[in-house]
Amino acid sequence: MEEDGKHTPEANNGSVTDVRTLIRDAISEFIRMEQSKAEPAYKAELMDERKRREHLEQRVNELIEENRRSRQIAEEMDRSATLRAELQRLGVTKIDLAFKAVKDDIYRTEDGRLVARGEHGEFSARDYLTQFVNDNPELLPARIAGGSGASPNQKPAASGAAFDLDKIKPGMSAEDLERVRQEIAKVAAQTARGF
Structure with missing residues (x-):
């Protein structure tokens, strides 16, 4: 085989370099093809991430504005x-x-x-x-309630506590009966005068 002169050390060295170059070229072409296959997926993923980030930024801005309005x-x-x-x-x-x-x-x-x-x-x-x-x-409230044409606003004075109708019953003491009569007379007089 040495007679052909093809397998001399110089030839082996050149062919090894060619094989290495060929392998490197094949590997880099394979990597480029894989990257070109994966690149659309990466781009789509980047676009999704960008949209998600923009949506989150918009939501944060809305929340900040809502918080500002609430504070105001x-x-x-x-x-x-x-x-x-x-x-x-x-x-x-x-x-x-x-x-x-x-x-x-x-x-x-x-x-x-x-x-x-x-x-x-x-x-x-x-x-x-x-x-x-x-x-x-x-x-401010008026100092003097009255004036030309003003009618006197007489409020009945509270003479003790008002009597509860539910407390009127047979067998009441004479003192309680008298207080009930006075209360009824007072209410009747106020009604007759228009108060």
């Missing part, structure tokens, strides 16, 4: 309740009217305090409401 509503309700309670404490009878008049002037600061913008700067909400009520006495 709760803060507004707390502010409203605080203002109404303070107006009631100051003796205002027309609380809704007074609240509508001052609600836009009072706001909550970063540290959670209620303050009001006034002509002379910022005031605490309590001071502002006190000044507002003093400036608008028509929101």
Whole structure:
């Protein structure tokens, strides 16, 4: 075989290189084919993951917005309740009217305090409401009930406890019977006068 000259060490070295190159080429082509087969699956999986991530991000953003709105509503309700309670404490009878008049002037600061913008700067909400009520006495109850054409509003004085009709029974003491008679006479007199 050596006579042919084909199996010399130089030839063996060249053919081994060719075989190695051929094997490498075959392996890399196989890997490329496998990758090209798997690539659509990877792309589809990546697309699914991207859609899932975008959906989750959208849901998180919706929850954040819903939480912000809920906090804003709760803060507004707390502010409203605080203002109404303070107006009631100051003796205002027309609380809704007074609240509508001052609600836009009072706001909550970063540290959670209620303050009001006034002509002379910022005031605490309590001071502002006190000044507002003093400036608008028509929101307070009337001092004198009456005036031209007003009829006297006489309320019957409570003379002891009202008598329960279920307690009227035979054999009552004379004192209890007298109290029942007085109560009936009082109710009859009020009815006759139109009270």
